[in-house]
Amino acid sequence: MSLFNQILGAINNPSQEASSGQLAGILSTVQNLSQSANADPSTIQSVLSIVGKYARPALQQKREAEGEQETQSFINQFSGTGANNQAVNLLFNTPQIQQLVEEAEQRTGLNAATIQSLLPMLVPLVLNLLKTGTNNQNPEGSNPVLNSFLDTDGDGDVDIADAMQMASRYLNP
Template identity: 55%
Template sequence: MSIFNQILSAIDDPQKEASTNQLGSILDTVKQLSGNNQASPDAVESAMSIVGNHTKSALREKRNHGGASQVNQIINQFGGTRANSQVLSTLFNSSQLEGMIQQITSRTGLNAGTIQSMLPILVPLVLNLLKTGNSKSNMQGNNSIASAFLDSDGDGDVDMRDAMRMASRYLGR
């Protein structure tokens, strides 16, 4: 099941944190980020997809060393729609950040400065999507969306760009 289908299931589950308002806020933030940086929505969606892949790797590493509760703590602390540069140093070392910036630059044509200014917003947006799997009653409990995201086998089922496009269609935007 794709990440977006799992998010839709979470929206339908009254025990989960997910809501259409949460998805709408994420989409609005991406649109605003695109406008503020004079970047095409396609470029921002591509950047978010790349950020999603790098975030997955970083969260897997955190889970391997600190367990699922550490991953849930990071998701809950940093998942949102506002810029937070602290998330970058929490998840990535400098060479990982450089690699991510280079990959985004080569795939989107955005310059490194623009990407650096966008990362403190894009990473929390990815984490906010993962936050949709939180249980309303136990924020540190099992997060089905985060688990699926981290356990995906790289077969293309987990793609933030696709999830954003499906969310936009789902919300009629």
């Protein structure tokens, strides 16, 4: 099941946190970031996908080392639509950040300084997408959206940009 289908399932499940408002907030933040970076929203969505590509193994490692509950707690703490440098630094080490920035620069044409300045906004957005599956009654419990994201086939294709495009169509039919 695609990431967006998992998120859509969470929106339709009253025991999970996801809402249309949460998706709208994420999309609005992407729109604002694209304007401030003087870039097309699809370019920012591409960078968001690259952030997701790097977040997956980092979160998998966190889950293996600290457990599912601590990983969910991390997501609950650092997800959002505001900038958070601490989220970037706790999720990625310096070489990972450098690799991420280089890959995003090559794939999108945005300069490294712009990408680096966007990371404190993009990491919480990725975590916010993953938070949509959080159980309202047990926020530290199992999260099917996060589990789906972490348990994928590892092909390197993170469909966050696809999920954002589908969310946009879902919210603006």
